[in-house]
Amino acid sequence: MLKGISSLISPELLKILMEMGHSDEIVLADGNFPGASHAQRLIRADGHGIPELLDAILKLFPLDQYVDKPVALMQVMPGDTVETPIWSAYGEIIEARTGLQAPFEEVERFAFYERAKKAYAIVATGEGALYANVILKKGVISE
Amino acid sequence: MLKGISSLISPELLKILMEMGHSDEIVLADGNFPGASHAQRLIRADGHGIPELLDAILKLFPLDQYVDKPVALMQVMPGDTVETPIWSAYGEIIEARTGLQAPFEEVERFAFYERAKKAYAIVATGEGALYANVILKKGVISE
Amino acid sequence: MLKGISSLISPELLKILMEMGHSDEIVLADGNFPGASHAQRLIRADGHGIPELLDAILKLFPLDQYVDKPVALMQVMPGDTVETPIWSAYGEIIEARTGLQAPFEEVERFAFYERAKKAYAIVATGEGALYANVILKKGVISE
Amino acid sequence: MLKGISSLISPELLKILMEMGHSDEIVLADGNFPGASHAQRLIRADGHGIPELLDAILKLFPLDQYVDKPVALMQVMPGDTVETPIWSAYGEIIEARTGLQAPFEEVERFAFYERAKKAYAIVATGEGALYANVILKKGVISE
Amino acid sequence: MLKGISSLISPELLKILMEMGHSDEIVLADGNFPGASHAQRLIRADGHGIPELLDAILKLFPLDQYVDKPVALMQVMPGDTVETPIWSAYGEIIEARTGLQAPFEEVERFAFYERAKKAYAIVATGEGALYANVILKKGVISE
Amino acid sequence: MLKGISSLISPELLKILMEMGHSDEIVLADGNFPGASHAQRLIRADGHGIPELLDAILKLFPLDQYVDKPVALMQVMPGDTVETPIWSAYGEIIEARTGLQAPFEEVERFAFYERAKKAYAIVATGEGALYANVILKKGVISE
Amino acid sequence: MLKGISSLISPELLKILMEMGHSDEIVLADGNFPGASHAQRLIRADGHGIPELLDAILKLFPLDQYVDKPVALMQVMPGDTVETPIWSAYGEIIEARTGLQAPFEEVERFAFYERAKKAYAIVATGEGALYANVILKKGVISE
Amino acid sequence: MLKGISSLISPELLKILMEMGHSDEIVLADGNFPGASHAQRLIRADGHGIPELLDAILKLFPLDQYVDKPVALMQVMPGDTVETPIWSAYGEIIEARTGLQAPFEEVERFAFYERAKKAYAIVATGEGALYANVILKKGVISE
Amino acid sequence: MLKGISSLISPELLKILMEMGHSDEIVLADGNFPGASHAQRLIRADGHGIPELLDAILKLFPLDQYVDKPVALMQVMPGDTVETPIWSAYGEIIEARTGLQAPFEEVERFAFYERAKKAYAIVATGEGALYANVILKKGVISE
Amino acid sequence: MLKGISSLISPELLKILMEMGHSDEIVLADGNFPGASHAQRLIRADGHGIPELLDAILKLFPLDQYVDKPVALMQVMPGDTVETPIWSAYGEIIEARTGLQAPFEEVERFAFYERAKKAYAIVATGEGALYANVILKKGVISE
DSSP: OOTTSOTTSOHHHHHHHHHOOTTOEEEEEOTTSOHHHHOSSEEEETTOOHHHHHHHHHTTOOBOTTSSOOEEEEOOOTTOOOOOTHHHHHHHHHHHHHOOSOOEEEEOHHHHHHHHHHSSEEEEEOOOSTTOOEEEEBOOOOO | OOTTSOTTSOHHHHHHHHHOOTTOEEEEEOTTSOHHHHOSSEEEETTOOHHHHHHHHHTTOOBOTTSSOOEEEEOOOTTOOOOOHHHHHHHHHHHHHHOOSOOEEEEOHHHHHHHHHHSSEEEEEOOOSTTOOEEEEBOOOOO | OOTTSOTTSOHHHHHHHHHOOTTOEEEEEOTTSOHHHHOSSEEEETTOOHHHHHHHHHTTOOBOTTSSOOEEEEOOOTTOOOOOHHHHHHHHHHHHHHOOSOOEEEEOHHHHHHHHHHSSEEEEEOOOSTTOOEEEEBOOOOO | OOTTSOTTSOHHHHHHHHHOOTTOEEEEEOTTSOHHHHOSSEEEETTOOHHHHHHHHHTTOOBOTTSSOOEEEEOOOTTOOOOOHHHHHHHHHHHHHHOOSOOEEEEOHHHHHHHHHHSSEEEEEOOOSTTOOEEEEBOOOOO | OOTTSOTTSOHHHHHHHHHOOTTOEEEEEOTTSOHHHHOSSEEEETTOOHHHHHHHHHTTOOBOTTSSOOEEEEOOOTTOOOOOHHHHHHHHHHHHHHOOSOOEEEEOHHHHHHHHHHSSEEEEEOOOSTTOOEEEEBOOOOO | OOTTSOTTSOHHHHHHHHHOOTTOEEEEEOTTSOHHHHOSSEEEETTOOHHHHHHHHHTTOOBOTTSSOOEEEEOOOTTOOOOOHHHHHHHHHHHHHHOOSOOEEEEOHHHHHHHHHHSSEEEEEOOOSTTOOEEEEBOOOOO | OOTTSOTTSOHHHHHHHHHOOTTOEEEEEOTTSOHHHHOSSEEEETTOOHHHHHHHHHTTOOBOTTSSOOEEEEOOOTTOOOOOHHHHHHHHHHHHHHOOSOOEEEEOHHHHHHHHHHSSEEEEEOOOSTTOOEEEEBOOOOO | OOTTSOTTSOHHHHHHHHHOOTTOEEEEEOTTSOHHHHOSSEEEETTOOHHHHHHHHHTTOOBOTTSSOOEEEEOOOTTOOOOOHHHHHHHHHHHHHHOOSOOEEEEOHHHHHHHHHHSSEEEEEOOOSTTOOEEEEBOOOOO | OOTTSOTTSOHHHHHHHHHOOTTOEEEEEOTTSOHHHHOSSEEEETTOOHHHHHHHHHTTOOBOTTSSOOEEEEOOOTTOOOOOHHHHHHHHHHHHHHOOSOOEEEEOHHHHHHHHHHSSEEEEEOOOSTTOOEEEEBOOOOO | OOTTSOTTSOHHHHHHHHHOOTTOEEEEEOTTSOHHHHOSSEEEETTOOHHHHHHHHHTTOOBOTTSSOOEEEEOOOTTOOOOOHHHHHHHHHHHHHHOOSOOEEEEOHHHHHHHHHHSSEEEEEOOOSTTOOEEEEBOOOOO
């Protein structure tokens, strides 16, 4: 444990977040995402939801200030009528932490998988909501 | 994820629990326990409390039926007047899962550290309660 | 050993099954399948038949609900007049565990090899029946 | 698979058996034995009983001809009234394969654990019988 | 050492032979073959000739029954007038062990190198005969 | 880089600090300390002085509240008349961050080496001051 | 520490600099550069600025005498009106150490990333200036 | 040390030379060659010149008898008027050891780099002469 | 292969022999010796007898000139009436290679095992003779 | 290569020298010293004499200023009448580099071996002189 760091964040995740540089991406993946088969670096966060992890991470780094949409969501598949209320939760957390109001890019399912393969890391959470996977692009930090 | 396995339990923890045999011990350690320096095998469970992990684990294996006290707690240090209400929570979970009513052995702090070093694994939780560390001795499973 | 987990399943196989996510594939390979040369992750289950492993695995995860044919078999080679009675056994186990009645896709031998190379894992069994190799695509688990 | 080698035996176990020399020991451990914590080399044979493994192994090597009791069993604990019918099964297999009629040394439980730690390998089986653990001391092979 | 296994075969080679499945290939390479630079798995058998290894291996597995020519030789280079009497020795051993009378495919030198790179393993022998390199394709074993 | 974490601290050092638990020790070693030969885990911080690292670390964790002297210094050797002004700098930083006014235990040189060998980690700095090595014992963090 | 080597340079960096040969490249990357995801070999130099590292490195090796522009900078992005005063600092250090007056090639941002991936190593500094990343191409040393 | 083996040759280099087969190549690289970035296997021979290593190596293996030019040199770059007296030294050593009088192929600098990448090993010497890099292709040894 | 090195000797064994220094010991172990469990470094020489290996090794290094008995044999066990004709073969080879006429020390079986554990390496041969194990102590080589 | 560093020194040796701290020891071992069996870290310097390495190393670090005899030699064995002229060469180099006139401690042969085992590193040279082994204790560097 460290002062000021959420206890949700493991030492290894903290190291990964710090190693990432401008434009590196991290995937917060739900409990059914095929993370182990797609990750260059896999961090387990079993049993945790994505919103609280998202909030803890955004305390630690900004989103990419050089692109319009620094956050990617997995697009609802054509014909699927499911609702995605967790996206609103993400939107509120992101706005609260960064001020961004429309940060989301939607990415088709298989394109999302390909992008996840190139991400710096994937965090395997226990999130149970549908279409909850989200990719964050890290921004520039000026001390 | 697997059907019937708590999402609190990581794949690596599940493998560790299954590898353990009769009389092997596992430590559920609170957020301040020096787990990384004492563990033969360290499993991270950041951000989780011990009671819910204890309950999830006791669904998966019995406690040692060959000893009187298959569970060890870290003894309150002499002169320390702190209360340990989490022990009652442990007692209820253990009784509910195993029927045991007085399963606890109390172990002096530094003896507890030495025993943790010999345990098969230590689970590093985010538990914040005082004197919350607990050692479980696995029992015999008859199919 | 763990309560409720078949003793056919090794700790490493259990971990692999839990790590897999939606749409990841696992191959149950017969005793003559070239598993060691094709597997990204190889799990040994020497001396066991496929039907009992299939049954034990389907207790632990569902098949992919998003595709029509979540199970692939190796197609009988043209000109080969062999019977494949083990497919019926598979069909019964799958129907009993999932309710699916026509889950099978047939894949030509060399295409099957290529697909096995991309699978998350291959389980090397001792199954002696002909054309017994089978690929399972994992489904979504909602707690 | 290889001609003439039981399909119960994995490639890794076969290699271990061949690497062993005169007086090296191997433990066939039941499903509750703490093998992972005691083994210098651990071989999984989940789901298999010990008698069939014992028979397959004794086809491949002789027992130590230089000691009186080349096989060790875990002694029934004082006060325990359990029967150990599996010992008779072992006795028959050993006599059939080696001609030995009284090969057994009985070793107290904790001494057995210590001896298992020094063995060349431990085979973790799924054997469910009580007091089924057995240690074999390999003999000299003259081509 | 093991009963019934030639002492020419090392524990590692035995494991490799057992891991191989139907259609996997193994190269028996002469003393000048560039094995270390071409092998996915390299097994040393320094000081041994190929005929005795070939014989020992064919006691352990059959050749591929699904192809016409399950054995490949390195073709004599155009213009080279060398004799290859070792091929006859191979032919006799193969016929004695498998009954096959015309098992040989001849492969041009550089194509042979490429095929060796894809083989499951290369055995580096001390064979001194010319054009002695040989590739074996493993067959199906029915217990 | 991360928001709120000094850029003096490397990702690996941050991970180490977080992994440490109550009573684990870390050595901040000067440029001449034999760190590589004594460390269980060695973290390089070449070119940095100890005071600024000490300050950055004490922002992240408290000193052990259960011992009187949670900080150890290397005692000036008998007969050595050198001054140790850097100790005052340490004292001020520690008091500012923790309120402690007399945190220092002095440890004889070779005893200091032995204690450093048991520490969780050694940070190899470029500090040039004499008798600048310092050991910190981590305290309890309550969220 | 070594006589005559700047204490800014870690043992690992010194080894890397010595291993590099004629035309190998090294990247000095600022605190926000995605070094961990792009480096073949990553050297941490947290908390240090690039000018002092550049100076220390140019004491140890010359720049490539066979190309016109042995130093590459990341080009200011079109539309960006930022100043890059650190480039002048680099120019002065390089002229002082090598006599070169116009050593700089400017490379577009994403081409710079690709070139960094092929570099022998990336040094992750704590440099906070904008457009501070720089690639050095090592020259020939004649003893 | 071994009887009859030059003390210039390290145990690892000796092993590499012995592992090489017919047509495998080894690069003897001068002190400025980018060996660490190009080598599949890198052998250090710091402080030694190439002629003495060449002589020691040619005592141990013949050059390829199946190609016209079993030795490759790095071509002098167009416009470069440098002399390459070390080539004569190489020629004399090679003639003395093998009888070959015109063994040299000249390879353009960047093609030489590409060929070095595919070589079995690169020996990093301290040779200071210009254009001193040389590639040897190993021949057939008949006992 | 290398000129002048017996093809019995593998590249790894050659490296081991060269790495050994004055007074280091190597064990040539027969086919039943428990080499894998006793060796710090194990070299396989399956299928070869010890006399030819002994001869090949003594071409490469001298025996220790500073002790009376640089060769150790395993003593015949009390009561065992077996003959050890292979010792004469060893004696002849050693005398031919070194001139020594009484080089042998006899070591009791379990003391021999302990000494083998401390040897630099054990060579696992296929030697079938009784009491054939032998330990060589390497001597000083003056170039 | 680096400017100002002797080409006798490999990148790995340079790193080792820099990692060493005050009072760490390094052994320069002659060609017959059993370095591989005694070293915690072994650096090869085949084919080089010790005097030139000693000189190159003493340019890079001072000897321990806190002990009387910072250099250890292996004592001539009782009864051995050999001369040790290389000691004078060492004395001259050490005096030239450090001003020390009587730096040598003599250590009995087997005590020397024990001390070598504890040294930070052993450099395996090709030195052929008798009693040439030498241990250096590194001193304090003040920038």
